């Protein structure tokens with residue numbers, strides 16, 4: 001009997017570390033052991049259901065949000081449609097929008113906010129000489145992209161800096177730059 005409960009305890013410890021991600025093509029869940037991967041790195045997954053390979057960048061828990069992202073990250077503020085999310089930025093273009101089955105983008109947001117397009121805006125990270133420059137551009141979305149309550153014009157690329165607030169649909173995003181001293 002004790003042995004039986006010990007086995008159950010072991011199983012519960014194993015499952016405590018298992019995280020699930022959703023296949024962007026067929027929406028099936030794939031489990032993996034989160035403790036074995038570094039936050040912010042891209043992993044390639046294989047979906048046994050539809051046989052698609054896809055890569056995913058892992059988010060970290062809210063408590064760890066300040067470290068480990070050389071190009072900073074975006075905070076998706078909790079609202080009635082979604083929980084708080086931390087989405088790391090990469091050098092180059094980061095496409096933000098509502099996560100949706102069949103649409104593969106670099107920076108999907110888990111949300112029920114239907115006023116957010118599946119491809120809504122692009123946040124670009126560029127290195128010029130020794131400076132890193134952040135810009136945001138609307139991706140011809142239905143409801144537009146706002147920077148500190150100012151709507152972006154068609155094809156406008158707006159420079160953004162630390163703690164700037166971007167609004168897409170009914171959802172608020174906050175840019176967080178890497179802390180001084182970190183590379184990038």
Ligand SMILES: [Zn+2]
Pocket residue numbers: 023024025026027028047048049050051052
């Ligand atoms: Zn699949």
